[in-house]
């Protein structure tokens with residue numbers, strides 16, 4: 383075969399994949415301190431429970447675990463998920479839940495269900511690069527809405543929706559990461575949550591709410607999810623993309639989608655042609671985490687652990703990034719990321735190569751824009767390196783930048 387490209391599906395011909403993943407794959411020098419990945423710290427993994435589960439369940443359920451299992455998910459896990467959502471006063475039944483192989487599969491299924499080439503999708507600017515990558519497979523047009531300190535610029539969103547209506551074309555959905563957003567660390571404020579629901583009700587738009595970091599709050603009080611607020615208004619407008627990657631551990635690859643039964647049914651059909659079922663072993667492990675662990679204590683412990691790292695990281699940035707340099711950064715209330723804005727003339731894509739010489743890595747912000755990328759930002763992750771390496775990473779970054 384001489385030319386493969388002409389044989390690829392139109393949707394895939396120019397599909398470039400997940401740029402962050404490619405950059406991370408380039409980093410195989412152990413001396414480089416990576417602030418690039420979104421890796422939770424292994425110090426927070428429920429290791430004891432994992433080992434106990436493996437010891438007890440594997441011999442007992444070996445044959446069932448090795449068998450195919452139900453496409454929508456294990457009934458025990460679905461029941462545990464329903465109880466987990468009830469902690470947040472969200473009420474759903476089994477028909478509203480589809481177990482997925484983590485958040486990324488949830489995003490892929492949503493993209494496949496809703497998007498045709500050329501369809502419009504509203505996303506935050508910046509937004510989660512992995513969601514762009516999942517949705518891009520269907521070749522949509524992204525309509526980016528700038529983020530303010532408390533989330534989406536609602537005036538600009540309204541303007542965009544009015545313009546779309548005038549053009550006779552409604553976006554298929556609004557995609558938001560409302561809590562300690564990846565990549566910016568920004569949280570959608572309470573007033574804006576209500577305003578977003580009202581606006582989406584006015585324009586009759588679904589909302590895809592992706593919130594992997596909700597339990598990792600270090601300051602301030604919890605805000606209700608969009609799903610819950612919508613439910614309180616009697617709506618069925620929100621599809622929740624959930625993952626247990628940041629709550630328990632990403633290696634398990636378990637998450638779920640929550641939404642109206644009709645939509646969940648369709649997503650289940652797509653999953654059937656996709657991965658068929660999520661590994662039973664991983665689902666059972668997740669059920670046992672959800673039902674056997676003291677979740678409040680566990681989440682509190684994780685938050686305390688990450689808060690210390692975030693505080694240390696922010697203090698180091700205050701100390702080593704010179705005042706008056708024009709470099710600014712977010713101070714998130716939770717999650718795993720800090721978003722840095724450099725003066726407009728700095729290109730962080732180019733800086734990335736230089737940073738590798740300084741033995742430190744970050745994610746250049748350009749990957750986080752659906753259209754018209756900005757080149758002067760970087761996403762920094764503070765959850766993975768230990769305290770000493772975090773400090774050292776900030777010093778190296780400072781030497782590279784200034």
Ligand SMILES: Cc1ncc(COP(=O)(O)O)c(C=O)c1O
Nearest residue numbers: 420484485486510559564625627
């Ligand atoms: C906002 C957001 N959504 C979804 C995911 C997907 O994670 P996973 O596939 O591990 O559930 C991530 C991972 O970093 C994320 O930050």
